[in-house]
Amino acid sequence: MQVITQPKVYPVIIIGSGASGGMAAWNLTRQGIEVVLLDAGDKFDRAKYWTHVTPWESQARLARGEKPETFFLDTKEQPYLTPNDRPFELTRVWGHGGKTNVWGRVSLRYSDIDFKAADRDGWEIPWPISYKDIAPYYDQVEQLIGVNGGTDDSDVLPGSKYLQPPPAPRCGERLLQRAMGKLNIPVVAGRRANMTRPTRGFPACHYCGNCGNGCDTASFFCSADHLLPFALQTGKLELRSNAVVARILTDENGRASGVQYFDRRTGSEQQVRGKVVVVGASCVDSTRILLNSKSSTHPNGLGNGSDVIGRYLCEQIRLNARGYLPALEGTATRNDRGIGGEHIYMPRFNHRPGRGRDYLRGFGAQFWNTWSNWNGPQEGSDQIPGFGASLKKQIKRRHPAWFEIHPFGEALPYAHNRITVDPKRVDRYGVPLLHIDYHLGENERKMTEHMADTLEEIVKAAGGVLVNYKRGDLDAMGSAIHEHGTCRMGTDPKRSALTAFNQMHEVKNVFVVDGSAFPNATEKNPTLTILSLSWRATDYLAQEMKRGNLSN
Amino acid sequence: MATSPTDLTRRRALTQLVAGAVGVAATPVWVQSLCAQARAEADTQAVTAAAGASSWAPSVLTPRQDEAVIALTELIIPATETPGAKAALVNRFVDHVLSVADAKERSEFIRGLTWLDDRCRARVGKDVAGATAAELTSVLTPVATEGASGEDAPGVAFFHAIKSMTITGYYTSEIGLRQELGDDGRMMLGAFEGCTHPEHQ
Numbered sequence: 001m002q003v004i005t006q007p008k009v010y011p012v013i014i015i016g017s018g019a020s021g022g023m024a025a026w027n028l029t030r031q032g033i034e035v036v037l038l039d040a041g042d043k044f045d046r047a048k049y050w051t052h053v054t055p056w057e058s059q060a061r062l063a064r065g066e067k068p069e070t071f072f073l074d075t076k077e078q079p080y081l082t083p084n085d086r087p088f089e090l091t092r093v094w095g096h097g098g099k100t101n102v103w104g105r106v107s108l109r110y111s112d113i114d115f116k117a118a119d120r121d122g123w124e125i126p127w128p129i130s131y132k133d134i135a136p137y138y139d140q141v142e143q144l145i146g147v148n149g150g151t152d153d154s155d156v157l158p159g160s161k162y163l164q165p166p167p168a169p170r171c172g173e174r175l176l177q178r179a180m181g182k183l184n185i186p187v188v189a190g191r192r193a194n195m196t197r198p199t200r201g202f203p204a205c206h207y208c209g210n211c212g213n214g215c216d217t218a219s220f221f222c223s224a225d226h227l228l229p230f231a232l233q234t235g236k237l238e239l240r241s242n243a244v245v246a247r248i249l250t251d252e253n254g255r256a257s258g259v260q261y262f263d264r265r266t267g268s269e270q271q272v273r274g275k276v277v278v279v280g281a282s283c284v285d286s287t288r289i290l291l292n293s294k295s296s297t298h299p300n301g302l303g304n305g306s307d308v309i310g311r312y313l314c315e316q317i318r319l320n321a322r323g324y325l326p327a328l329e330g331t332a333t334r335n336d337r338g339i340g341g342e343h344i345y346m347p348r349f350n351h352r353p354g355r356g357r358d359y360l361r362g363f364g365a366q367f368w369n370t371w372s373n374w375n376g377p378q379e380g381s382d383q384i385p386g387f388g389a390s391l392k393k394q395i396k397r398r399h400p401a402w403f404e405i406h407p408f409g410e411a412l413p414y415a416h417n418r419i420t421v422d423p424k425r426v427d428r429y430g431v432p433l434l435h436i437d438y439h440l441g442e443n444e445r446k447m448t449e450h451m452a453d454t455l456e457e458i459v460k461a462a463g464g465v466l467v468n469y470k471r472g473d474l475d476a477m478g479s480a481i482h483e484h485g486t487c488r489m490g491t492d493p494k495r496s497a498l499t500a501f502n503q504m505h506e507v508k509n510v511f512v513v514d515g516s517a518f519p520n521a522t523e524k525n526p527t528l529t530i531l532s533l534s535w536r537a538t539d540y541l542a543q544e545m546k547r548g549n550l551s552n
Numbered sequence: 553m554a555t556s557p558t559d560l561t562r563r564r565a566l567t568q569l570v571a572g573a574v575g576v577a578a579t580p581v582w583v584q585s586l587c588a589q590a591r592a593e594a595d596t597q598a599v600t601a602a603a604g605a606s607s608w609a610p611s612v613l614t615p616r617q618d619e620a621v622i623a624l625t626e627l628i629i630p631a632t633e634t635p636g637a638k639a640a641l642v643n644r645f646v647d648h649v650l651s652v653a654d655a656k657e658r659s660e661f662i663r664g665l666t667w668l669d670d671r672c673r674a675r676v677g678k679d680v681a682g683a684t685a686a687e688l689t690s691v692l693t694p695v696a697t698e699g700a701s702g703e704d705a706p707g708v709a710f711f712h713a714i715k716s717m718t719i720t721g722y723y724t725s726e727i728g729l730r731q732e733l734g735d736d737g738r739m740m741l742g743a744f745e746g747c748t749h750p751e752h753q
Contacts, residue, residue, distance in 0.1 A: 052739040055594075056726030168746025175752060208739040333734040338744050379591065381723070382716035387628040387696055388689070392636075392732070395719070399733050 010036045010238075011545065013259050013274035015245045015289065018098025019527050020514035021280030022223030022231075023534040028278075029236035031542045036272055037231075038243035038261055040281075041095030044069050044214065044224065051216040052208050069214060071095065071102050080284075080434040081422060088315075088436045089478035090284060094264075096241070097224030098282060099481070101214050104341065105193040105221070106366070106525035107147045109138050109158045113351065114522040121360045124312065124413045125490045125519050128500035131158065137532035145221035145531070146199035148339070150189030156347040156364075157188065164196045166343065167207070170336045172325050172369025172403040173344045179462035185454070186347050190366065193221040193528075194339040202226070209337025243270065246431040247293045248277050248510065254297030256510045262429040269429075276509045276541065276550055280534065283313075283483035283516040284419060288434045290487060290512070291421045303504040309497050310420055312413035312485040313436070314521040317363075317444050319474050321405045321455050322380055323466040328401035342366035342406065348523055350450065359446035363409030364523045365455065370402035380467035403464065407451045410523045412443050413485045438477055448472055482526055487516035502537035509550050513537050580709050582660040587716040589657070590649045594724040610643075612650040612658060617665055619681035621646050624668075625718040627688055634732045637722050645721035646714070664710025668695070671707060 012028055014021045017039040025037045050058055050068040058068070073092040082088045093099045111131055118126040135158070142162040150166050153159025166189035169177060180187040194205040205219040218225035231237040242264035249271065251257040258273035279286045290309050293302035301309055348362035349355055380402070381395045417439065421432040452471045459466055490496025493505035502517050504510040513534040515526050544550050610618045625637035625646065637643075650658050668691075669679040676687040683691070694700050695707040696715070722728040729735045747753070 054726075054735075054737050054739060055724055055729060056737075059726075167744045171747040171749060171752050174747045174749075178752075206739070207741040207744045210739070333736075335736050335738055335741065337739075338746070343746070381719050382587070382712070385696075385698075387692065387715060389630055389632050392629050392632060395723070396733060 007271075007273050010034060010272065010274040012036075012276045012278060012541075013038065013272055014278040014280060015259065016040075016098060016279070016281035016286070016514070017096050017228060017239070018093075018223050018280065018282060018514075019100050019103075019530045020282075020534045021278065022097065022100070022227040023531050024278045024280055024511075024513055024538045025237055025239075026227040026231045027535050027538040028542060029231040029234040032234075032236065033542060033545065034236050034238075035231075036238045036240060036274065037228075038240050038245055038259065038272070039094070039096055039098075040242070040244045040264060040285075041073075041093070042241045043096045044071065044101055046214070046216050046218065046225070049214040049216040051210050051213050052206065053210070053213075071214065078427060079425075080436060081425060082436050082438075086437060086439050087477065088438050089476045090434075090436065090483075091478070091481045092282070092285065094244075095224075096228060096239070097222045100222045100527070101224065102212055103222075103527060104525060105211065105339075105527075106341075106345075107142070107145075107149075107191050107193045107528040108345075108364075108524040109160065110134070110522055110524060110529050111156055111158050113156055113348075114520070114524070117361060117520060117522075123360055125488070125492070125495055127519050128489055128491045128496075133500075134529070134532050134536065137536050138528065141528060141531045141535065144200075145193050145226060146195035146197070146202075147191055147193050147528070148189075148196045149191035152188040154186070154188075154347060156186075156349075156351075157191075163191065164199075166190065167194075167196065167338050169343045170338065170369035171328055171331070171334070172401065173342075173367055175325050175327060175462050176367050176369075176403060176405075176458060176464075177344055179458055180346065183457060183461055185458065186349050187367075188345055188347060190342045190345040192339055192341070195219050195221075196339075200226070205339055207335075207338055209340040211340040240272075244429065245281065245289055246429060248279075248289065248302050250293070250295045250297060250302070250507075252297075254295070254507065256302070256507055262431075267429065276511070276545070278538070278541070279510065279512045280514045282514055283486060284434065284436070286512060286514055286516050287419045287486040288421060291419070292432055298507075303497055303506040303510060305506055306494050306497060308495060309487050311415045311418050312488060312519075313417040313419055313438055313483060314411045314413045314485040314518075315438065315478055316480040316482045316521050316523065317409045317411050317440065317448065317474050318480045319407060319448075319451065321407075321459075321466060321469050323403060323405075323459055323464045323469065324380070324398050324401040325403060325462060325464045326401065327463060330397045331400045333400055336369060336400075342368040344368075346407075357446060357450050359443045359450070360412060361410035361443075361447070361520070362523050363407050363447055363451055365405055365407035365451075367406070368404050370400075370404065383467050405455045405458070407455065408480060408482075408523050408525070409444070409447045409451060410521050411440060413488075413520055414441060419486050436478075440477075448474060482515070482521060484515045484518040484521045484526065487512045488519040489517045490519060501540040502533060503540070511537055511541055579712060580660075582657045583709050583713045583716075586649065586653055586657045586661060586713050587720070589653050590645075590717040590720045593645075593649050593652060594720050608644060610647040612662075613643075613647050616679070616681055617662070618643055618647065620665060620669065620679065621714070623680055623683070623685075623688060624692075624714055625721070627685060627692065628715050628718045629722045629728075630685075635727050637718050640722050640725040640727040642718050642721040642725070645725075646717050649717060649721075661710065661713060664707065664713065667706055668710060671695075671703070 115127040149163035243261040249258040291301040346365040489498040621643045625642040629637040694704040
């Protein structure tokens with residue numbers, strides 16, 4: 001006799017295991033809620049990372065035929081489209097922890113200058129939350145993940161009593177800091193999720209500066225190290241790897257009923273049923289999934305009656321200016337790798353009296369003194385004239401003197417900057433591909449000018465020399481890897497897709513908890529805010545489930 | 553609307569190009585692209601670290617061209633109190649970068665090398681591999697000047713390319729980083745002191 005069993009209906013399905021999805025899984029399972037978590041990739045093996053490995057040892061290993069763990073998704077496996085004249089560099093990590101395996105770790109609190117920007121200047125919509133709504137979550141997240149930083153507290157960058165001690169500035173950063181002081185340009189310690197103290201059983205950072213290779217001691221926050229194992233320990237989490245989500249399925253009432261995905265290894269189609277779906281596949285892939293989830297009740301994509309999903313893509317503008325400080329030429333070579341990247345940060349200042357310009361929103365900047373990057377010092381060295389022993393001597397003299405300035409600026413949300421899906425071009429599973437159409441406007445051009453003026457002024461005051469610097473040049477579109485806006489939250493269901501708790505206005509049992517929910521990009525790095533919002537949204541979700549408001 | 557998929561592998565090497573990181577405006581695109589490719593390949597120079605060095609053979613360069621590249625790279629970063637580009641096997645790095653570069657960039661580079669051989673013969677009666685260091689220096693000095701004119705002008709772009717590739721290859725090798733620049737190689741510090749100079753505070 002054949003026994004027919006009904007497929008299991010999970011209380012919650014989460015898509016994606018990075019900052020947003022990992023936080024959702026951790027927060028729901030610790031409250032006793034059963035979750036199935038789908039990730040498009042597999043577990044990365046920390047034992048295989050080449051973290052505390054010198055370049056020469058890496059070379060020897062490669063020569064022996066060994067390979068480090070590779071994190072980034074190859075476009076050959078999963079292509080995306082752009083207009084020919086508007087390239088966009090999309091960086092995706094499919095695997096447990098997603099981009100938190102290799103993220104930049106900069107952890108800056110947003111303030112009401114960010115949340116209420118649209119109230120002040122009228123451009124698009126403000127966030128439906130204020131700083132006071134999210135501040136308790138910032139407190140919790142900082143304690144959970146271990147963020148280092150200074151004692152500063154300002155209208156732009158709210159202070160925190162939960163920060164771990166920041167690493168000391170390097171020589172070049174001291175000189176730049178002093179110059180900024182002279183110019184009355186604000187400068188503070190950087191804030192980064194590198195643990196400078198042992199935290200929750202994880203060892204402190206060893207200052208190898210090699211964070212981009214993944215951390216083999218888990219000394220910076222990564223969802224796969226700091227959230228998923230604890231969620232699994234509850235016994236409430238089922239983690240399905242290599243589950244490439246295609247669509248969210250809906251019932252006859254238009255409510256989410258499950259998720260359709262493809263097995264990345266076999267290509268076979270699978271479905272999982274659930275009462276609530278939490279989407280945290282990162283801004284661009286979450287948007288693709290929502291737009292591909294078409295049905296008779298959702299002909300324009302899931303929860304997209306407003307047609308805002310896919311629009312208002314905002315990815316920050318940035319550039320990387322390099323130069324050297326003659327005052328440091330010829331000094332001894334130091335081990336300046338530190339926590340990788342900058343140890344000092346310039347918070348936004350263009351809203352201050354007398355500092356304004358004819359554009360909206362603002363920019364901040366990270367500053368560092370070279371040795372954080374094994375390749376950095378050599379990049380400008382080919383501009384030193386001549387060749388031979390004198391060139392070799394000059395390169396060595398300049399080696400300790402290199403610095404980098406790395407400004408990030410807000411790009412405004414525009415309806416025409418848009419993610420769509422192309423029904424005629426499909427991936428290996430037959431699912432329509434992403435199309436990203438993104439370009440900047442006049443506001444961003446003016447901001448770029450101000451960025452250039454500012455960094456040139458600071459370098460001049462510090463007695464520095466810029467090398468290979470082309471005023472006004474920006475890094476390629478997409479290279480900030482801070483995509484936002486395509487499934488934004490707001491109070492008006494006609495102009496936004498999500499409520500203040502990341503719940504879809506049109507589909508009550510779907511929550512979108514990643515960067516796509518941000519109504520604007522701000523100039524700050526988003527992960528701390530993504531973690532805080534996801535924690536807040538899933539607290540609300542857990543309460544709503546307990547109240548019975550989310551049962552079918 | 554014309555659309556196309558983005559090629560991720562290639563694009564990483566060219567990010568800096570888009571950013572205008574290779575600054576001299578007159579530098580041809582092929583040189584910028586090749587130099588960016590070299591930087592992208594810098595941490596994969598397994599070829600230069602390979603044990604059993606005697607078994608190595610160039611994959612792009614002919615043996616004579618390889619000898620020329622050895623001579624040129626050593627002239628750009630010579631042995632001083634520390635070993636130079638030859639000891640750091642930078643020629644193998646150059647051959648590797650050429651092997652992964654676009655065909656156009658590869659052929660431009662080879663064309664430049666051939667031009668330099670011809671120029672060398674015209675000036676000192678020998679090809680690059682056969683010339684002494686002093687002879688090569690006299691041939692290269694005018695070529696190494698940005699904005700060189702007359703008969704030396706065609707070599708400027710090539711020299712820029714091989715100089716940049718040599719610098720990248722040498723200063724990412726153990727000899728360059730550790731012996732020449734004095735990197736302590738320590739990857740596990742108990743504390744980070746930062747700047748301790750009183751004059752910088």
